[in-house]
Amino acid sequence: MSVKEFNLPDLGEGLTEGEILKWLVNVGDVIELNQPIVEVETAKAAVEIPAKWAGKVVEIHHPEGTVVEVGSPIIAIDTDPSGSSASASAPAPASAQADPDAGLIGGPAPGGRTAVLVGYGPRTTEAKRRPRVSSAPAAPAEKVPAPTAPVAVEKPAAPVNGGASVLAKPPVRKLARDLGVDLTTIAGTGPQGSITRSDIEAARSTPAAPARVVAGSLEREQRIPVKGVRKLTAANMVASAFTAPHVTEFLTVDMTRSMKALDRLRAQRDWRDVRISPLLMVAKAVLLAVQRHPMVNSTWDEAAQEIVVKNYVNLGIAAATERGLIVPNIADAQALSLRELADAMTDLVAVAKSGKTPPAAMTGGTFTITNVGVFGIDTGTPILPPGEAAILAFGAVREQPWAYKGKVKLRQVTTLGLSFDHRIIDGELGSRFLADVGAFLSDPEAALLAWG
Numbered sequence: 546m547s548v549k550e551f552n553l554p555d556l557g558e559g560l561t562e563g564e565i566l567k568w569l570v571n572v573g574d575v576i577e578l579n580q581p582i583v584e585v586e587t588a589k590a591a592v593e594i595p596a597k598w599a600g601k602v603v604e605i606h607h608p609e610g611t612v613v614e615v616g617s618p619i620i621a622i623d624t625d626p627s628g629s630s631a632s633a634s635a636p637a638p639a640s641a642q643a644d645p646d647a648g649l650i651g652g653p654a655p656g657g658r659t660a661v662l663v664g665y666g667p668r669t670t671e672a673k674r675r676p677r678v679s680s681a682p683a684a685p686a687e688k689v690p691a692p693t694a695p696v697a698v699e700k701p702a703a704p705v706n707g708g709a710s711v712l713a714k715p716p717v718r719k720l721a722r723d724l725g726v727d728l729t730t731i732a733g734t735g736p737q738g739s740i741t742r743s744d745i746e747a748a749r750s751t752p753a754a755p756a757r758v759v760a761g762s763l764e765r766e767q768r769i770p771v772k773g774v775r776k777l778t779a780a781n782m783v784a785s786a787f788t789a790p791h792v793t794e795f796l797t798v799d800m801t802r803s804m805k806a807l808d809r810l811r812a813q814r815d816w817r818d819v820r821i822s823p824l825l826m827v828a829k830a831v832l833l834a835v836q837r838h839p840m841v842n843s844t845w846d847e848a849a850q851e852i853v854v855k856n857y858v859n860l861g862i863a864a865a866t867e868r869g870l871i872v873p874n875i876a877d878a879q880a881l882s883l884r885e886l887a888d889a890m891t892d893l894v895a896v897a898k899s900g901k902t903p904p905a906a907m908t909g910g911t912f913t914i915t916n917v918g919v920f921g922i923d924t925g926t927p928i929l930p931p932g933e934a935a936i937l938a939f940g941a942v943r944e945q946p947w948a949y950k951g952k953v954k955l956r957q958v959t960t961l962g963l964s965f966d967h968r969i970i971d972g973e974l975g976s977r978f979l980a981d982v983g984a985f986l987s988d989p990e991a992a993l994l995a996w997g
Contacts, residue, residue, distance in 0.1 A: 601626035830985035861913035864897035938962035
């Protein structure tokens with residue numbers, strides 16, 4: 546037996562901790578080199594971490610839902626389960642462990658780094674534990690039983706609402722919190738009586754019962770730890786709001802011709818299996834308007850006291866996920882055809898909803914669209930993503946009375962909200978850009994002919 550401790554690797558960009566969302570292996574499992582063993586959520590995204598050795602899982606140190614510091618042991622792996630090696634059964638000292646080959650997980654990489662995940666390297670500074678916010682002192686995490694037999698690593702039953710215990714995974718618990726559903730009132734239908742998303746949704750549709758008094762007192766407050774994506778989003782929004790002077794302008798647009806153009810696209814054979822929405826027309830309008838007004842696609846370099854105009858558009862699309870709002874972007878969107886843009890947007894949304902958006906896809910954005918219309922909202926005053934000069938809010942498309950060719954008719958109308966950094970974009974430039982976006986949406990065929 547040769548037991549090695551696998552530490553939580555640095556997942557990139559100086560992150561100091563991660564939350565264990567889901568174990569992909571159990572104690573007793575025989576695993577292969579680079580096999581995904583755990584899903585971890587950081588401030589950027591949820592990522593799967595591969596094993597740096599082949600062998601047998603001896604111990605899992607932290608249950609799902611635990612926040613672990615980078616560099617802390619999370620799992621023990623016996624790299625010689627057959628006992629063919631002469632090494633002792635105790636964990637091998639670091640000096641005795643053979644180094645992986647170059648390019649493998651844990652092995653040397655260019656620049657003197659250690660290969661942990663593709664594109665990431667190890668930490669070079671000491672991790673600092675952040676204070677946890679909770680209504681009661683946190684109990685120490687229980688270790689998974691010794692490797693006498695494989696055990697299923699589920700989210701352990703935890704005290705809820707004054708003492709009752711339930712079995713549910715972190716995403717299910719979050720859904721319950723968001724919907725205001727008391728987990729202790731639900732009978733789980735999942736494995737070992739665990740509560741599933743379907744159980745939560747079914748309870749939500751059932752008429753609410755009178756409020757329960759648990760342990761002699763009514764719970765009137767709820768504390769939600771700020772971590773992961775939500776924590777990073779909050780920090781970025783505060784930094785942006787108090788760094789860049791925001792200005793927001795609004796424009797109400799008749800999108801009837803754009804909606805008809807989408808209908809014509811759907812009727813074409815090559816587009817029948819393509820996901821088409823009004824957001825596609827807005828994205829195309831933005832890309833064309835950026836070509837006419839390049840300064841909108843720029844950033845403010847405070848250190849150099851320069852405005853950096855980007856000759857490419859990494860188009861960010863704000864996406865609401867179970868873990869919070871993220872803004873992945875489509876790289877070099879200006880170079881895509883309308884069909885390629887539609888496919889890229891479909892892939893972006895699908896990956897975001899699955900929670901698998903890689904951190905690299907959420908950096909380097911140059912212009913962002915936030916589609917508040919999907920929630921039935923008319924428009925808003927969005928805050929700039931850090932490093933970007935403008936963001937467009939796209940509101941709901943509604944049938945409304947509209948003056949058209951001297952008569953009042955029902956037309957498909959939306960309202961756009963453009964926020965921009967007034968250090969870079971003055972009122973005239975912001976107005977001209979927004980007007981061009983509106984002109985394209987009002988008559989896309991004419992705009993394409995006129996703008997080339």
